[in-house]
Amino acid sequence: MSKTEVIQSEKIKKSKKKPLFKRWWFWILALFVVITAVSILSSGGKSTAYELSKMQTMTKEEIITKFGEPNEVIREDSDDYAIAYNTGFMVSGDNQGASEITLQEDAVKGSSKDTYKIFDVTLGSSFADNVARLGKPNLTQEKDGKKSVLYLTEEDYLLVFSTRPDTDEISTIQYSAYDSSMESASLDLSSLLGLSATEDELKSLYTIKGKSSSQGETMYALKEGFEVLVDYNNLVKQLVISSNSVFNIHGIRTSDSLDKANQVFGEPISTSAGVQDTIQYSYNYKQGAFPTTVVLSVDNSNKIGYIQVNVTE
Numbered sequence: 213m214s215k216t217e218v219i220q221s222e223k224i225k226k227s228k229k230k231p232l233f234k235r236w237w238f239w240i241l242a243l244f245v246v247i248t249a250v251s252i253l254s255s256g257g258k259s260t261a262y263e264l265s266k267m268q269t270m271t272k273e274e275i276i277t278k279f280g281e282p283n284e285v286i287r288e289d290s291d292d293y294a295i296a297y298n299t300g301f302m303v304s305g306d307n308q309g310a311s312e313i314t315l316q317e318d319a320v321k322g323s324s325k326d327t328y329k330i331f332d333v334t335l336g337s338s339f340a341d342n343v344a345r346l347g348k349p350n351l352t353q354e355k356d357g358k359k360s361v362l363y364l365t366e367e368d369y370l371l372v373f374s375t376r377p378d379t380d381e382i383s384t385i386q387y388s389a390y391d392s393s394m395e396s397a398s399l400d401l402s403s404l405l406g407l408s409a410t411e412d413e414l415k416s417l418y419t420i421k422g423k424s425s426s427q428g429e430t431m432y433a434l435k436e437g438f439e440v441l442v443d444y445n446n447l448v449k450q451l452v453i454s455s456n457s458v459f460n461i462h463g464i465r466t467s468d469s470l471d472k473a474n475q476v477f478g479e480p481i482s483t484s485a486g487v488q489d490t491i492q493y494s495y496n497y498k499q500g501a502f503p504t505t506v507v508l509s510v511d512n513s514n515k516i517g518y519i520q521v522n523v524t525e
Contacts, residue, residue: 261327267310312388350458
């Protein structure tokens with residue numbers, strides 16, 4: 213055997229005796245296995261935070277593509293739909309987008325690694341912390357230990373969230389288009405017309421920031437953005453909204469269009485020039501609990517800036 217053959221034979225013998233963990237390819241393979249395992253584990257435990265308010269511009273098909281088939285179809289026809297998911301949210305709307313999105317603690321069936329929120333408000337989070345973050349609400353209420361707040365957003369949607377009784381934890385969150393929301397009916401001030409409203413009763417519902425009396429009648433200016441005229445019998449005779457308030461009168465708010473008001477009140481019975489290039493439109497409205505006269509101040513863009521409604525004698 214030649215010298216060269218002897219050297220090669222010795223190398224082969226040494227390589228056969230070399231432990232597996234000392235071979236370079238073993239460590240490359242081991243590193244690849246570790247990276248793959250970590251990737252699988254991390255992807256399996258990954259959670260997603262879903263901001264549900266984005267659904268206001270999504271079609272039903274886009275929502276189902278994102279969240280999967282709903283666990284319950286509440287309503288579905290050619291005009292609108294309402295679907296629910298076991299993760300705790302229900303959404304209803306039409307082809308233009310979602311008009312109402314609700315997150316409710318009682319509707320959560322099973323656990324989920326994902327988080328669902330509306331304007332970063334999540335179920336179980338602190339009521340006080342969210343109010344501090346979002347700022348002063350348009351309306352605050354507390355009844356039977358249950359706290360709730362209402363915000364009017366720039367999109368003309370209502371954000372409402374509330375707690376369980378006697379806790380600070382949020383149990384319900386709702387985001388809905390103003391005109392189609394259940395809250396819009398409760399925000400209709402026309403229900404006060406003709407009713408008895410003593411000062412103490414007004415204080416129990418609203419915050420009085422000023423008042424003036426004349427000839428047995430008292431006008432209360434309320435911090436919530438409207439005024440109430442009460443006669444000597446404590447009956448509400450007049451309501452005035454002169455700001456961009458969350459409240460409405462017969463479904464009409466300041467910032468609404470004149471066309472929308474005409475659909476509710478009918479054709480005006482008279483018009484007159486108002487201040488600062490506005491026009492005042494007067495209506496006789498008899499569809500409420502009491503016959504009323506309604507006066508609207510409308511600007512050049514046909515937007516309502518002032519609403520006054522009086523009980524007709």
